[in-house]
């Protein structure tokens with residue numbers, strides 16, 4: 001009878017934080033995840049971060065889409081990084097599954113990029129950005145995949161989103177509230193949003209951005225620089 005089988009239950013995936021040091025003893029790249037609801041500006045944030053930081057850091061990006069490579073193709077079209085620095089994962093299922101439950105495809109993409117840039121003369125990478133597919137307020141990354149996470153919401157989604165909470169809003173290392181340029185058109189009170197975000201997040205930082213504006217990504221880029229300074233200092 002099949003119930004005599006030893007593996008009655010499927011094996012569970014468990015992932016612990018990825019080793020911060022490579023096999024060759026060097027500190028690996030800092031891995032930052034970007035998640036958030038559909039259309040809030042995750043790809044726009046990744047693109048703007050690459051433009052702001054690519055002259056000072058060696059960067060690679062992993063994008064996640066359900067059935068397509070659209071986000072990767074957008075980044076390629078915009079030429080924010082050379083093609084060999086962009087990898088696309090097709091999740092084929094709920095986006096959060098691939099960043100939280102079974103992270104193997106994403107982990108492989110990150111490790112392949114790291115390996116490709118570890119050769120003499122071309123590396124190593126300083127920073128890998130992992131962009132999740134658009135999901136809902138509960139989407140968070142496994143700590144086995146990223147070292148820190150950014151959650152992107154926007155003012156067009158309504159000013160009650162920070163108040164509603166959810167793990168993305170309350171626990172992300174950085175909460176980005178994007179499209180502040182639209183606030184007057186959708187009747188959103190940015191100060192109220194800031195107050196609600198503080199009430200949910202305590203000391204955790206919040207950045208307001210308008211990515212269409214010149215240098216609109218600056219608060220996020222500064223936060224990334226700060227994270228990276230800690231990451232490299234910890235290695236010393």
Ligand SMILES: Nc1nc2c(ncn2[C@@H]2O[C@H](COP(=O)(O)OP(=O)(O)OP(=O)(O)O)[C@@H](O)[C@H]2O)c(=O)[nH]1
Nearest residue numbers: 037038039040041042043044133134179210211212
């Ligand atoms: N007005 C305004 N539009 C923005 C801003 N940032 C992004 N957008 C626009 O919002 C739309 C969605 O942006 P994306 O970056 O594709 O959003 P996303 O979160 O990656 O979307 P999914 O991957 O589909 O979940 C695009 O048309 C962007 O041009 C902003 O600060 N202000």
